[in-house]
Amino acid sequence: MDRMDFVQGVTRTRVLETRLLSRTRIDRMIEARDIDEVLKVLNETEYSNSLAGITRGEEYEKVLSNELNRVYELMREITKDQIVVDILALKYDYHNLKVMIKEKEANKDLSDLYVSLGTTDYKDIKSEFLHGNLNGIKPEFKDAIEAVLKDLEETKDPQRIDIIMDRYYYEHLYNMAKETKIDLFINYVKDMIDFINIKSSIRLKKQGKDIRFFEDVILPNGNIDKETILFTLNDNIDNMILKFKNSKISSGLIKGLESYKETNRLTDLEKYMDDYLMELNKPSKYIHFGPEPIFSYIVAKETEIKTLRIIMVSKLNNLSPDVIRERVRDLYV
Numbered sequence: 001m002d003r004m005d006f007v008q009g010v011t012r013t014r015v016l017e018t019r020l021l022s023r024t025r026i027d028r029m030i031e032a033r034d035i036d037e038v039l040k041v042l043n044e045t046e047y048s049n050s051l052a053g054i055t056r057g058e059e060y061e062k063v064l065s066n067e068l069n070r071v072y073e074l075m076r077e078i079t080k081d082q083i084v085v086d087i088l089a090l091k092y093d094y095h096n097l098k099v100m101i102k103e104k105e106a107n108k109d110l111s112d113l114y115v116s117l118g119t120t121d122y123k124d125i126k127s128e129f130l131h132g133n134l135n136g137i138k139p140e141f142k143d144a145i146e147a148v149l150k151d152l153e154e155t156k157d158p159q160r161i162d163i164i165m166d167r168y169y170y171e172h173l174y175n176m177a178k179e180t181k182i183d184l185f186i187n188y189v190k191d192m193i194d195f196i197n198i199k200s201s202i203r204l205k206k207q208g209k210d211i212r213f214f215e216d217v218i219l220p221n222g223n224i225d226k227e228t229i230l231f232t233l234n235d236n237i238d239n240m241i242l243k244f245k246n247s248k249i250s251s252g253l254i255k256g257l258e259s260y261k262e263t264n265r266l267t268d269l270e271k272y273m274d275d276y277l278m279e280l281n282k283p284s285k286y287i288h289f290g291p292e293p294i295f296s297y298i299v300a301k302e303t304e305i306k307t308l309r310i311i312m313v314s315k316l317n318n319l320s321p322d323v324i325r326e327r328v329r330d331l332y333v
Helices: 003-017 022-032 037-044 046-051 057-078 085-105 120-129 139-155 160-180 183-206 211-217 227-229 237-244 249-264 268-284 291-314 321-329
Strands: none
Touching: 003 057, 003 291, 022 037, 022 085, 022 291, 022 321, 037 046, 037 057, 037 291, 046 057, 057 085, 057 291, 057 321, 085 120, 085 139, 085 160, 139 160, 160 183, 183 211, 183 227, 183 237, 183 249, 183 268, 211 227, 227 249, 237 249, 249 268, 268 291, 291 321
8 A cells, every 4th residue: 555645635634624523513512402403503514415405303314324425425536545445334334234134034124224335235245145146246245144144044043143244344354454554444443343342241241141152252353362351251340450451452441441330331331442443543633645544534424423423312312411421422623
């Protein structure tokens, strides 16, 4: 990957960064009377085009979806090497694969759940799948589909679809990041795997799952090796904090575990994961030659959209500004 190939893309991204939502504007939305007032504030920003035709606050998902589609389309236009966008778009491919198999298994129409942001047109994969011919699709997707179908045949347990598909997704994602040889991309994936593994460890313990189930769910390729995570099966939160206090992700992880200990909410750990990953991307603001600013801008927009969703859902549920403020994510700007 030649860093000079991204000069024009970085120049465009610098302009786009100035349009990201500021903390002041997010605070105005948090303090807004209701969701309609949130949309009025949003209409003063670059989201105005995504709001076209929206008349009710309850239609907020259309606004967020319009904006995410616009951003991915724009970043694909200005990026010399599509893998920079593909690393972040890959999650939508695997989401669609899960929907496709569940749709067939349940014999239900789940067409509203597909997302058209992946690296491959999901309609092409679905067509091949329904015709029983997987040879024309990407080998990684083919392997994942075949593994899920084999497991379904053996266990008859559709709840395992997500577990197996996630395992293939994170392996694929890690290999893509490694292929770029860009430290930010590799660290982003490895750190995310660490957080997900620790979150899974807590969730599975709450559910009383055994070590065999644990081994199926815990992912390889994090900074903390899989065996170390497996050994936390019988640990309480205090022991986990001691065990991971010197890990690479300890700064965010310890805060997340301490918060979880107080509230017993895994969403708190997710918030600290998002904030940690945002912090990892912030040095990209000072890189002038290379793919990092483009990657980090997409991360920033996805986090911004997640923050808006939290505010809008909270407004619909009449939550107080103080409660909303505890849940919103750290911003890139």
